[in-house]
Amino acid sequence: MKNSVEEEEGDAFVRAAKATESLYHLRDTYYPPNPCDRISTLQHNSDLILNLLDSIPIEQRKLPAQRAIFEYLRGKVFDVFPDYKKEAEDHLSKAVKLNPSLADAWLCLGNCIWKKGDLLAAKNCLNLALNKGPNKKILCKLSMLKRKMSNGADNEAELVEESIQHARDAIALDVKDGDSWYNLGNGYLMNFFVTGASDHTKLSQSLKAYQIAEKDEGMKSNPDFYFNSAIANKYQENYQRALSGFEAAALRDPGLNAAEEVQNIVNLLDKVDNLLKVHGRDSRIATLASSSVAVNLISPYRTVTVDFLSEGLNKALAVEGRVLFFIGSDNITPLYYLLCDSNGTCFVLSVYHVRPDVIKGGDQLTLLDPCFRNVDLSWKEKRYQFKSIRLNFYAQVLVNGKTLTRQQAVFTSVDAQHEP
Secondary structure, three states: OOOHHHHHHHHHHHHHHHHHHHHHHHHHHOOOOOHHHHHHHHHHHHHHHHHHHHOOOHHHHOOHHHHHHHHHHHHHHHOOOOOOOHHHHHHHHHHHHHOOOOHHHHHHHHHHHHHHOOHHHHHHHHHHHHOOOOOHHHHHHHHHHHHHHHOOOOOHHHHHHHHHHHHHHHHHHOOOOHHHHHHHHHHHHHHHHHOOOOOHHHHHHHHHHHHHHOOOHHHHHOHHHHHHHHHHHHHOOOHHHHHHHHHHHHHHOOOOOHHHHHHHHHHHHHHHHHHHHHHOOOHHHHHHHHOOOOOOOOOOOEEEOHHHOOOEEOOOEEEEEEEEEEEOOOOOOOEEEEEEEOOOOEEEEEEOOEOOOOOOOOOEEEEEOOEEEEEEEEEOOEEEEEEEEEEOOHHHEEEOOEEOOHHHEOOOOOOOOOOO
């Protein structure tokens, strides 16, 4: 049975540990309109915990194991801020020297050094933490770090695949952990952009992971989760879900550019709506539609009109269309155009991997394996309805009967993620 001195010593460390966990919960859920208020609140609560730790008598933190916990908690408190703090690194370094078995101290030290910009040293710390035993938090942090390390690296795709594997390993430890599923979704999302934003199955995998993550109540306070899932929905042209996701992110963290993303999508939808209202019944459309020249297509393709398409991917089908307008947007990719088919039906084309100067007004486009969608959504009491075709790769479009060359293509790598 513990004596009163041991109980008092234990209680002090337990109180400090619980207060530190509450501090991190505050960090992950508190996003006031003014970011300075968030930092000042974290600072106030940090000072209280540091005072609590300092109040523990020296004789109760003399032993190496006691001192290691003391240094670890102080370091973790200093590391709660978004920017690197040398005090955090100093205390956490002392903690792992005093007790190399403290996995969470290694985890915190890796996170701290990451902020310093030394990604390789951060990875070494996280690997040392993982050597203490399987841990979903460490695996998730490694997953995030590998994505960060992939930016501009020669082995970019390999590092992103490693990020995905770390997330899968974390899920294997706890299949209900939302943060692990969120990391998996982020991994697939980055894989989509790293591989040239052409493989939309990566987006589908990303969205499936995000949907499972959302079942964890803890994820509903994470603005970055809503932002990243909205990015995936935007590129899948799930405009309703994208708008709702960005709005949710903006409500949780006004510091994100989520409100700007909402406006960008609304601007695009308004442009489409206005073009269709003004030009949808333009007399020249019939002339343009009838001027299409027959294009010899290789087997198994056959030409159809837009009204013949089914929702989703339409393999081995081709649509002939005339370009009416280029629709400017704030996106780097894709490019948007308003077209009409041979029946005079207007539709929106979004095309990836094509240089902006390749497709011009009046051009005849042959769209192979089109991914079709009947867009119908309402936002802020305004309804948007139009037909849409998405082409994921430059080889899916012929311009005036000619295939495009790689010189006419562009391979854009977009970093669209926010990481907590």
